[in-house]
Amino acid sequence: MKDILHFSHANGFPAGSYQTLFSYLSADFDIGFIERLGHHRDYPVANNWQYLAQELIDDLLTRYRRPVYLVGHSLGGVLSMMVAAQRPDLVKGLIMLDSPVLTAFEARGLTLVKRLGLIDRVTPAGRTLGRQEEWDSIEATAQYFQGKKLFRGFDARCLKDYVERGTRETEGGKRKLHFDPQTEINIYRTVPDNLHKIKRLKMPSVVIAGKYSDVFKKQHGFKAKRQLGMEVKWVEGGHMFPLEKPQLTTSLIKQYIQQWAEK
Numbered sequence: 001m002k003d004i005l006h007f008s009h010a011n012g013f014p015a016g017s018y019q020t021l022f023s024y025l026s027a028d029f030d031i032g033f034i035e036r037l038g039h040h041r042d043y044p045v046a047n048n049w050q051y052l053a054q055e056l057i058d059d060l061l062t063r064y065r066r067p068v069y070l071v072g073h074s075l076g077g078v079l080s081m082m083v084a085a086q087r088p089d090l091v092k093g094l095i096m097l098d099s100p101v102l103t104a105f106e107a108r109g110l111t112l113v114k115r116l117g118l119i120d121r122v123t124p125a126g127r128t129l130g131r132q133e134e135w136d137s138i139e140a141t142a143q144y145f146q147g148k149k150l151f152r153g154f155d156a157r158c159l160k161d162y163v164e165r166g167t168r169e170t171e172g173g174k175r176k177l178h179f180d181p182q183t184e185i186n187i188y189r190t191v192p193d194n195l196h197k198i199k200r201l202k203m204p205s206v207v208i209a210g211k212y213s214d215v216f217k218k219q220h221g222f223k224a225k226r227q228l229g230m231e232v233k234w235v236e237g238g239h240m241f242p243l244e245k246p247q248l249t250t251s252l253i254k255q256y257i258q259q260w261a262e263k
Helices: 015-023 047-063 075-086 104-115 138-146 156-165 181-189 218-226 246-262
Strands: 003-008 029-033 068-073 091-097 167-169 175-177 205-210 231-235
Touching: 003 015, 003 047, 003 075, 003 246, 015 029, 015 156, 015 246, 047 075, 068 075, 075 091, 075 205, 091 246, 138 156, 138 167, 138 175, 156 167, 205 218, 205 246, 218 231, 231 246
Parallel strands: 003 029, 003 068, 068 091, 091 205, 205 231
Antiparallel strands: 167 175
C-alpha cells in the first residue's frame, strides 16, 4: 500500500499548477490536495488563517483513514505546519517548501503593521491589487505570464500547467484567473502573526528552502531548527523553486520520506 502525500499549494497557485511535480511523485504515493484553498464558503479567509487550517483538517478527516505526509509550498506549507501542530495524529511527516517561520520579533512587527493598516506594503497584496485577470486566448495568457519576472525561471512544463490550470476558460471563450484575486489578497492581508507560539513538532519534519528566497530567510531557518525541531535544507533557487526545479524538489521529498521510513 502506498503512503499518502497530501499537497497544499502556494497562494494564487491552484493545485493543478503542480501537475508536473505530481507526475514525479505519483508512482510512489497516493496524492491528494484541495484544488483552491480559501474558496469554500464554510472556511472564510480570516486573521491568522484559522479557518484555512480547519479546511485542511476537515479534508484530511473526510478523505483519509490513516496519517499522511503533508507537503506544502509557501501558504500550503504554513497551513500544513499549523495542522501538524494542532492535529499531530493526522500527520506522519511534514515537508515545507520555502514556507516562512516568523520569529517572535517579526510576529510582533506584523501585528503592529496590521493594526496600522500597512499590511499591503509588506506583503505581495499591494502588487496583486489591480493586476490583469482576463485574456483573449490561452496563447495570450501564455505570452503574458512568460513576460512576468515571477514566472521567468519556471520549468516550461510548470508554466504550461499554470497557464492551463491556473486559468480557466470563460463562457465567452476567454481565459480568466482560476484563483480569485480578492481571495489571494485577503490571504496576504491575514498572514498569521501567532505562529511563533507553536512548540516542537511531534513528527519528522523539514523545511526545504531556496538560498535566494525573499520569503524564507536565515533567521527562519534558525527558528525552525531551534523551536520546532525541524531540519532545514537549502537548495539553489528562490521562493518559487518547486515550480522552477520540479525534479529536484520531488527527489528531495522522496529522499526525506524514505529516510523517515527507515528509522
